[in-house]
Amino acid sequence: xxxxxxxxxxxxxxxxxxxxxxxxxxxxxxxxxxxxxxxxxxxxxxxxxxxxxxxxxxxxxxxxxxxxxxxxxxxxxxxxxxxxxxxxxxxxxxxxxxxxxxxxxxxxxxxxxxxxxxxxxxxxxxxxxxxxxxxxxxxxxxxxxxxxxxxxxxxxxxxxxxxxxxxxx
Amino acid sequence: xxxxxxxxxxxxxxxxxxxxxxxxxxxxxxxxxxxxxxxxxxxxxxxxxxxxxxxxxxxxxxxxxxxxxxxxxxxxxxxxxxxxxxxxxxxxxxxxxxxxxxxxxxxxxxxxxxxxxxxxxxxxxxxxxxxxxxxxxxxxxxxxxxxxxxxxxxxxxxxxxxxxxxxxx
DNA sequence: GCTGAAATCACACATTA
DNA sequence: TAATGTGTGATTTCAGC
Numbered sequence: 001x002x003x004x005x006x007x008x009x010x011x012x013x014x015x016x017x018x019x020x021x022x023x024x025x026x027x028x029x030x031x032x033x034x035x036x037x038x039x040x041x042x043x044x045x046x047x048x049x050x051x052x053x054x055x056x057x058x059x060x061x062x063x064x065x066x067x068x069x070x071x072x073x074x075x076x077x078x079x080x081x082x083x084x085x086x087x088x089x090x091x092x093x094x095x096x097x098x099x100x101x102x103x104x105x106x107x108x109x110x111x112x113x114x115x116x117x118x119x120x121x122x123x124x125x126x127x128x129x130x131x132x133x134x135x136x137x138x139x140x141x142x143x144x145x146x147x148x149x150x151x152x153x154x155x156x157x158x159x160x161x162x163x164x165x166x167x168x169x
Numbered sequence: 170x171x172x173x174x175x176x177x178x179x180x181x182x183x184x185x186x187x188x189x190x191x192x193x194x195x196x197x198x199x200x201x202x203x204x205x206x207x208x209x210x211x212x213x214x215x216x217x218x219x220x221x222x223x224x225x226x227x228x229x230x231x232x233x234x235x236x237x238x239x240x241x242x243x244x245x246x247x248x249x250x251x252x253x254x255x256x257x258x259x260x261x262x263x264x265x266x267x268x269x270x271x272x273x274x275x276x277x278x279x280x281x282x283x284x285x286x287x288x289x290x291x292x293x294x295x296x297x298x299x300x301x302x303x304x305x306x307x308x309x310x311x312x313x314x315x316x317x318x319x320x321x322x323x324x325x326x327x328x329x330x331x332x333x334x335x336x337x338x
Numbered sequence: 339g340c341t342g343a344a345a346t347c348a349c350a351c352a353t354t355a
Numbered sequence: 356t357a358a359t360g361t362g363t364g365a366t367t368t369c370a371g372c
């Protein structure tokens with residue numbers, strides 16, 4: 001039986017704030033959304049427990065660390081059997097350079113986001129993990145030259161009245 | 170004159186921990202990396218001040234909120250003048266559905282990651298923001314059917330001795 | 339790296355709608 | 356009855372030494 005959690009205006013405002021900064025004291029957050037500090041804390045705890053907030057993390061700027069290069073890698077497999085696909089996915093999941101890996105519709109099978117220090121590191125990665133892996137029929141790289149937008153946050157409409165959300169527990 | 174910050178083993182271990190959970194008390198983190206609590210706090214403060222940690226945020230699970238659909242959108246512009254490109258980028262940056270927007274190499278100009286509630290919402294978005302925008306020559310959608318890996322964190326090698334990092338301030 | 343003051347968190351209970 | 360607000364002790368942060 002699916003449970004639901006109602007996100008009211010206050011919840012959505014809190015989510016908008018916490019997605020920008022989750023180190024703000026609950027007292028300050030409480031003032032901003034006009035509720036008391038314990039209530040604020042309780043609501044945040046509920047958002048975490050329901051899984052609506054899935055994690056609280058420190059974001060690291062990859063470019064500040066010299067991981068200056070991002071690459072999009074499109075891969076087609078030779079053998080598309082379930083077994084071979086699972087094998088490919090498992091191997092990609094283990095690679096530290098692979099930030100994201102999706103099985104996609106269209107004329108190739110996988111779309112990967114790869115973070116590396118420089119072009120040479122990317123070349124080494126491709127030779128080792130992709131072209132040298134045996135089951136890759138074709139691959140192609142695209143290089144983002146400029147990031148026009150990168151949003152980690154979901155913008156909630158703070159005006160709308162209520163929002164029903166199905167939750168896991 | 171560029172400044173540098175040396176990331177030692179302790180820093181990297183802290184970064185690995187904080188990328189998973191930044192709500193852990195510094196006391197507990199200190200125990201895990203075998204330093205005192207005030208030292209731990211000072212190191213974390215430095216990591217924030219140097220911009221290595223760029224933000225501390227709550228992550229929201231889009232699927233838990235019914236934003237069950239992700240789409241990759243490839244767009245080619247008709248007019249590629251600097252002015253028109255800036256205009257397109259500015260418009261995409263304003264769209265809440267657009268999570269990421271990159272100017273890429275290859276046979277189309279832009280690669281977009283779009284988060285929507287369902288296929289109908291995606292259709293509405295494309296009609297309004299892309300095909301109805303005037304300067305789009307061609308576009309194509311790809312739909313991720315499975316996410317095999319999604320990493321928000323950069324894995325630091327905790328064994329390596331030191332790592333020199335250029336910082337902004 | 340240690341200590342202590344100030345702030346924050348988090349609980350029990352009364353209150354309200 | 357379920358959710359909010361008030362008051363208070365336990366933790367945590369953070370500066371000075």
